[in-house]
Amino acid sequence: MLDYPNEVSTVLFVGTCNLRCRFCQNLPLLSMKDLDFKNNIIPKLISRKQMIDHIIISGGECLFDPKIKDYVTYLNDKGFKVGIHTNGMNFDILKNIIDDIRFVGMDIKTTYEKYKSKKISKNINEIMNIEKSISLILSKNVKYDFRTTLYPDYVNLKDLKQIAILLKLGGVKEYNLQKYIPIRENEINYSNEDINNFKNELDNIIKTNIRGLI
């Protein structure tokens, strides 16, 4: 996952999320108690400020943390440059903070149909917010990174093409594919050859990059 393009960043994880993706590597975080942001996290960040270009607020899903606006405001006030990682499903909050952040890394898990059929989300409004969030991000002076993790149960080539077309129509310049790192034994995964084939096909729609091949 790209934290912030070409710069050193510190990533803060929050423990809220509206989804429960089967490939989630952060599930233990989602049951953690809130960290003491003002009294614990901020002083540590300030003591290392010389070494930090940016702070990325990640998750979980940070736009569902009721204190996200406070975090962004507080970090900006302390002179940090702030970015977020999001699934793009809380449009109203994104709209509320987007002028105060410099980077949005947005994960698109799969197609609208599969968000429902794979039981990633039942909330139609949140699913429809994905497209609104893409448009909002593109309308603002903010760096962005749209990406999909290649979890075989959630995306195949047909799905990836559908996402690529959605991004292309929205005006996105590049799409990023991330190889899935299995979290269970004997999981089926896409091979490097599969992923290169996906890239070649998707390049016909939108410039596509691959991350995480080894």
Ligand code: SF4
């Ligand atoms: S959106 Fe991210 S944090 Fe939430 S369940 Fe999915 S992978 Fe995990």
